[in-house]
Amino acid sequence: MTNALSKLLETNDAILADGATGTNLFNMGLQSGDAPELWNVDSPDKIRALYKGWIDAGCDLFLTNTFGGTAARLKLHDAQNRVAELNRIGAELGRELADQAGRTVVVAGSVGPTGEIMEPVGSLTHSDAVEMFHEQAEAIKEGGADVLWVETISAPEEFRAAAEAFALADMPWCGTMSFDTAGRTMMGVTSADLAMIIETLPNPPIAFGANCGTGSSDILRTVLGFVAQGTERPLISKGNAGIPKYVNGSIHYDGTPDLMAQYAVMARDAGATIIGGCCGTMPVHLRKMREALDTIPRNTRPTLDQITQALGAFSSDSDGTEETGVQPERRGRRRRRA
Secondary structure, three states: OOOOOOOOOOOOOEOOOOOHHHHHHOOOOOOOOOOHHHHHHHHHHHHHHHOOOHHHHHOOOEOOOOOOOOOHHHHOOHHHHHHHHHHHHHHHHHHHHHHOOOOOEEEEEEEEOOOEOOOOOOEEOOOHHHHHHHHHHHHHHHHOHHHHHHHHEEOOHHEEEEEEEEHHOOOEEEEEEOOOOOOOOOOOOOHHHHHHHHHHOOOOOEEEEEEEEOHHHHHHHHHHHHHHHOOOOOEEEEEOOOEEEEEEEEEEEEEOOHHHHHHHHHHHHHHEEEEOOOOOOHHHHHHHHHHHHHOOOOOOOOOOHHHHHHOOOOOOOOOOOHHOOOOOOOOOOOOOOO
C-alpha cells in the first residue's frame, strides 16, 4: 500500500489533522453511552458529513470513526462480533470522501485503547491485546485507510501491543499518548518515556506525539518534552479546544477558533509537524488553524512563558520529566524573526 502520509510529510512544512469525532457526532444527535462506530452502518450519511467537514475545513488528514472498534470496547454494546464490519465500513466511508476531495487527503484508521488494564496490573494479556488490535487493523486496512493511528493510550504495554499488531497487518502507523496527569499519562508515562519507547520498537511509527490531555498549553509543553529528547521523527500535536466546562448540563470547551489558530502556529514552532485538535475541536476551529498555518511565518521555538502568556496557564507545575533531569527550557522572550 502506498504510504500517502510519508509522501505528504516530504512536501509539507505542517500537516493539518482533524478535530473531535465525539464532539461533532454528539452535535449530530449521538447520545452519551452510545457506540459511535455503530453509526458507520446505521447512519452513514452522518459519518460522511463528519469526514466532509474535515476536508472542507482544509485538513490534510482525518481519522476514521473507529476509535472504539476493538472487540473489548464493542462488547459493551453487544457488538463484539461486528469488529470487521464496523471498522471496514468506517474506513470505506473515509476513503470515499478522501478520494472525492480533489487533493491528497490521508485517511488514518483510528484505534483507541481497549479500555482494559494490561498485565501485570490488570488481566489483559499481551497476546490478547495484540489479537484484538490486529483484528481491528485488518478491517481498517480492508476499508482502504492509508495508515493506522493509535491514540489516547496511557500504558506502554498497550502501545507496544498495538505496534506489534500493526506489524502483523503490514500497515504504516502513527501513535499518540494522552498526557493528562501532571505531564504524565494515567499510567505514569512521560514525554521522555514515550520518545524512548518509540526507538525500542521493531516497527517504529511514521510519527508520534500527544493527543487530548488537559488543554493547549499543556500539550505544547509535552511537545517540547519530545523535542528535548532529540527525536528526529515527525511529531504530532492534537490538543483539546480549551478546557471543558459544564454549561446548561452539557460539556463545552472554551477554546475559540482564534485561540486554536494561535495554538496551531505555536505547535508548529515548538516542533510538531502534524497538528490538529481533539475534544471540542470543530471545523470552525480548523478553518482558522488552516489559515494561520498557511499565512503566519515560522518563528523561533516558543518558551514556556510565551506559551502560557498566549494560551493560558498550565494545569500543573510539573511536566513530569523532573526525575529524568530533562525538562523543556524556560527562557526569556525572543524577538520575532522578520
